[in-house]
Amino acid sequence: MGRPPTVISFGKWLFPAVVAITLLLPLLFAGTVPAADLSLSSKTYLRYYERELAGGNKNTFAPLYEYLSADAANLGGKPLSFHFYGWGRMDLSDPSGSEKTSGEIGSAYMEYLHPQGNAQAKLGRFFLTEGAAMETIDGAFVKATTPLGLGVSVYGGAPVEYSILNGTKGGSALYGTRVFFVQAGYAEIGASYLRENGSFQEGKDRELFGGDLWLRVAPRVELTAQASYNRSVREMASQRYAVRIVPGATFDISAGYESYTYKGLFQSALHPAFVSPWVNPDDKVQAIFGIVDWAFVPGWTLEVAGKNIRHDQSDPGDANRGEVGVRYTYNGKKDVAGFSAAFVSADQAENEYQEYRGFASYSPSKLRVTLDALTQRYKEEPIPGNGKKNQYQVVATAGYQVLAALHLSGDLTYTQSPNYSKDYAGLLRATLELGTTTGGKK
């Protein structure tokens, strides 16, 4: 008999507390911030599109989005920084979502970074990738590496459950650790643990044991491995093993194997939408992949990728995906033109399609124009009875650098697909980058 799920309900008050703390902490340094490096990025988008409703009526959508990020580093001359990222939407016409407004704080946290970069601490809301964890949490994270190369990280808090609609059920607390050993230039090996309290697969907490490895077996050859075991359901959640060869600055090749089980990887039973009409949570996906990136002539790059996907279950069956593309970079790397062709061949005809794409940009002085064209050709009608087996999309953009910190641009998108017979959409974009800092920040 399984242990009843642990419920810790501090998630409700933790976020307001954490946000308050993280917003107030920078104020503590307000009197001593002349040395602070500040940067602010604002990206404003106004979209416009129409949708035809049954009965011949039309809805007109004009959502206005604001994406704001702000970073203050070197607070008080100390290795402390504050980071914020969030977005909001306000509809100027018909509601484009369930309500006329929406938004989210993606991150808001204080960070300490050791002067030599070998220790780190975060407090607040942040996106974390560490061993088995790839989560957004309201909480704390600490990591340190010792002179011997042995290190540890610990994190904990309330998981942030995102959903376009409200009501997504998530855990009440999430915490974990990673212990690792790193040998400069040769190896890094880590073991990690993650636990999320809640009612997930089989009504249990989510509990993962993870392992990760980077090993330089020869001067130009590295092996990477990443695996996690879901203790709650006693399944390997996911595995990925790859060998990568980088013989020089112009050639890069990798091949490997990855697999995951539905029951182990997903937190709740898989929805029939994935494998209609019947779902077997014990299905296992295995894939063999290979990727080549070869800059065969200065400015020209050839990209080739292939993936063989196998399912334990006959529905949805196996598939192969192949892709080849060429990119040409010019104008001091400011502009790129490219063409790619991809195909998916599968056991089941409904899963087969081809894709062709071409794009180019041109940036003389302060002006920038781009063109991007794509077509996908399905073997069977993706929407049965719809009669349409192809889709086309063309995106044309034009922009101008009005000021050193302000760039304005506009997009026009034409789409013809099984969903849309003739769809035009417009977008206006204003990008403002302000800051007192120097150095790279892409």
Added chain:
Amino acid sequence: MTRRMPFPAVFGAILIALLVGCSAVSQTPSVPPKHPEELPAGRVDCLECHQDVSTGALRPYANFRHSRVFINSHGTYARQKQNLCTSCHAPAFCQTCHAGKEEMKPNVKMGDRPDRMAPHRGDYLVTHRIDGRLDPGSCFRCHGNKNDSRCKQCHK
């Protein structure tokens, strides 16, 4: 009935034991909080300026050339050294794609950057039926493993 040791206590014990046992944090120069110089446009190629092994990342700089191979496997590196990414990228960069609650597709936000590898180009409402059937784990990387809930928002 067995009684399990509370994990927070285990974490704390490990942390204290390691830090006390090894006395200090490494003083080897590591990842700077920020790349000291302005970065050029286009895909990053550290080898244009750097050689050998990065002291902070403890890996050859060639590994971080933003080739198609690196882009496809960047998650493997991020799970070991997330602060390396933020040395050159803004902290919010990851969440351009890895954002569970997001209404604008990355390729719409970055419509003027067709050179970027932005997922879901075209009318992805159509193609997601196939990609979701064949490789639902690929959805997990950006949408999180609660994407069953995401599906239920439309597939009721």
